[in-house]
Amino acid sequence: MSKTHEPASDFCAAARRSSGRVHLPVAPRAMARIRFSAEKPLPRALTPEQALNWLDYLIEQGQTIKAVNVGGPGDPMATPELTLEVLAMLRAKLPGVSLCLTTLGLGLTALADRLAALDLAHLAMLVDAVDPLVAAKVYAWIRPGVRTIPLAQAADQLIDQQAAAITALKARGLPVIVKTTVYPGVNVEHVELIAATAARLGATELRLFPFSAVDDGSPRPLGQLDPARLEALTQAAAAHLPTMFIDPRACDKALTYDFGQPEAAGHALPRPSESRPYLAVCSSNGFDVDLHLGQAEQYLIYGPKNGPVALLEARPAPAPGGGEARWRQTAQILGDCFAVLAAAAGEAPKRALVEAGLSVLCQEGNIEGMVEALHGGRKKGRGK
Structure with a gap:
């Protein structure tokens, strides 16, 4: 299997024009929270029309749009009809552009046919564990439906639904890229099993991201991940399916925009x-x-x-x-x-x-x- 290192510069603000990538955070509700992030309100999500306005602004500024990823600040599957509406609008507006969707995958199987009909380039699934016990160490809470349920039960549902979703999407010809954040002392030893499981279910690629702490008072996993350990994890995962290691920590500023700030939000207005x-x-x-x-x-x-x-x-x-x-x-x-x-x-x-x-x-x-x-x-x- 192949192993590659994606240049960090492709995920930095300086590459916004050259990469042609645009991220549209249109999901207003979360379905889970990582233990190592603060319990606070989600950043502002764009409405469907604001998302289109933002694309119009970028095009007016001379940016060539090659790929659009729909995901965040919540989970797109928490508001599935809204998500499908946005994807349909984007497909109609930009017929030749690669469309991608990033989600935990909860509730996704029931929508597999409708997603496949939208001709997505791929679906990115956030998989940080394939064992409920490990998932319970990663997440503070998981909400598969409208009600909060015990974490152990929710972790079981997450693992089962992610596996079913990958299988369903593969059967419909929609590529699935698994994205895994590596948390020191939590799921490091679990990465190769994630890779093996993803390959067995039919995922096309694995992308590994190191955990990056934020100074917001939230708890942090114990220990550090040194470059040699990350390299070894990438090699082990690559034995099962094509694996890419991406370290956006090298960026001074991320590729995504903060639509809570007036400058960006203003350009998304009608x-x-x-x-x-x-x-x-x-x-x-x-x-x-x-x-x-x-x-x-x-x-x-x-x-x-x-x-x-x-x-x-x-x-x-x-x-x-x-x-x-x-x-x-x-x-x-x-x-x-x-x-x-x-x-x-x-x-x-x-x-x-x-x-x-x-x-x-x-x-x-x-x-x-x-x-x-x-x-x-x-x-x-x-x-x-």
């Missing part, structure tokens, strides 16, 4: 277009975005008027109730708007409006600043 030049706002007082989408009795409509962006009119909102019909009516009322701003919104109305081409942005604050930001910095003027 923008006005010729067919949708206006912005709708849910406000009780005309000064602040302070209403839930479902509470709004009217929408304030902002758009360009003789240069500056101004309040143009107020449009009545549909009456409460009516389920999906209410949001279809909203989409018609706001058919010339590129987004609607609200303090909050439920998942069902957001999904319905996004499918109709209307972005839903949830954030409280002053209307003027938000309108200006979304209209590319053009100052808001008074409506006349």
